[in-house]
Amino acid sequence: MPKASDLDVAYVARLARLNLTDAETTLFQKQLGDVLKYADKLREVDVSHVEAAAHAVPIFNVFREDEARDWFRAEQALSNAPRQANGLFIVTKVVE
């Protein structure tokens, strides 16, 4: 079983694509360690015969007709873009 002290905030921050300052890393390590220690109480619960609930509503396989509808034009979809040109999002270079 994992322990609350297993948490490595700096590593998880890299997984989350979220830079943290050293001060934030230290602070979150302490605060989230407390939260995980608190969450340890879940180990007391016998869940061996329980099916996991992803949500609380008994609803499955919702279908609707696949119909074309009017939606955004390209200029609308681009209207909030931090950078754009020629009807395209300008993104940071991915390949060399």
Next chain:
Amino acid sequence: MTEKDLPALNIADLQSLLRRREVSPREVLDALRARIEDVDGEVDAYLSTNFEAATKEAEKANVDLPLGGVPIAIKDIISVAGEPCTCASKILRGYRALYDATVIQKLRAAGAIPFGKTNMDEFAMGSSTENSGVKLTRNPWDLSRVPGGSSGGSAAAVAADAAFGALGTDTGGSIRQPAALSGIVGFKPSYGRVSRFGLVAFASSLDQAGPLTKTVRDAALIMNAIAGHDPQDSTCLNEPVPDYTAALGRDLRGVRLGLPKEYMIEGIEPQVKSAIDAAIAQLETLGAEIVDVSLPQTDYAIAVYYILATAEASANLARFDGVRYGHRAEDPKDLLDHYGRTREEGFGPEVKRRIILGTYVLSSGYYDAYYLRAQKVRELIRQDFAKAFEKVDVLISPTSPVPAFKLGERMDDPLQMYLADIFTSPANLAGICGISVPCGFAETDGHRLPVGLQLLGKAFDEGRILQIAHAYEQSTDWHKTRSPIAASMRDV
């Protein structure tokens, strides 16, 4: 009734005036605008308003529609076409919604006029609105205290008579708790009752939009407008919507109210406890029968909630990557630098904390121990409620164990802040509906701080909790007592 008094009206009374043509929607909107100018410098409930657009709506409003000509404030997590939708986050500064959320379309179809966006904890993560990346909102009952959260701007606006009613969202109590702390009514519908299309997602299996109002009847009126099936939200159930005002006024004879023994915890502030005890006695005199019930998994609810809510949030907030909208870091040297700095600069501390926790509980090696186990305990919590509802119609508890606390008082200890969600978050885990209704005051430092009574009902049994809350409300004067800042505006 002078124009200056109009903002003090509840929605039902406002509609009577509008339908008798004693005031026009334009006059109502102008009066509300003047009130916001008078009080919002102190309360800071609003992030943005658009009275130019709202005035055009008011001039052509049909007052005979269910909410015809009624201005409604909107939490800044709900998309209103052409308006800012920032979730009080720096990462969405300048972002404007391209379309109306389904709840906004439904409000407009009912004749209501969205006119302004209210402050909130960033991405709805918090219980005090102090996590807003924009500004603090103050409690209209005591400006040195928080209005609750995360829908704190919506709650404070209604409590200050700077809104006739408002929409909020509730993931773990974010409608009910600020309503309680601000002395108004807050209603969380059952999961699947109201469309989530056009809401910025925090925790998709828990989020629901609902009304914050001055009275229970007003909450029913807004629910009549916003509830119902939406083909754009696959989790929104295709069930008929009753007229929620129809059950209002029925007496409480034969109604069975459950008192969960696990909710009688230490840490309930004594004045909150005595207000709740008095409310229970009052409900008994109205004919309700009080029954002791048990929710054995209560002690696990907060841990389950914070594992599942942060896990879902970490996935939902992955979309804020500085590519298609929102903040982008300057001159990134590569893609990882682009993502890492964009999100560092855009998110506030609480959002960062929750992204880290959520990412961790979903990560390889920890998924089974935390996320999967929490989902299983969630199922046990759901079963607790199902069993309790075999014995009783409705459950009662305090909404919050404490009244409004001082700004800044609880910001250093996230775990303590999370534990205050003990009475509200189980309802989201179980998918059931809940309401907070004013039930008294706690006197602190010469201020009267509102206390809220929570009623929880079975999934899709919203009419029942509205009926009981209404009967209680109408037998008391709590809802007629206005906050000091609202009362000071009365034209006497």
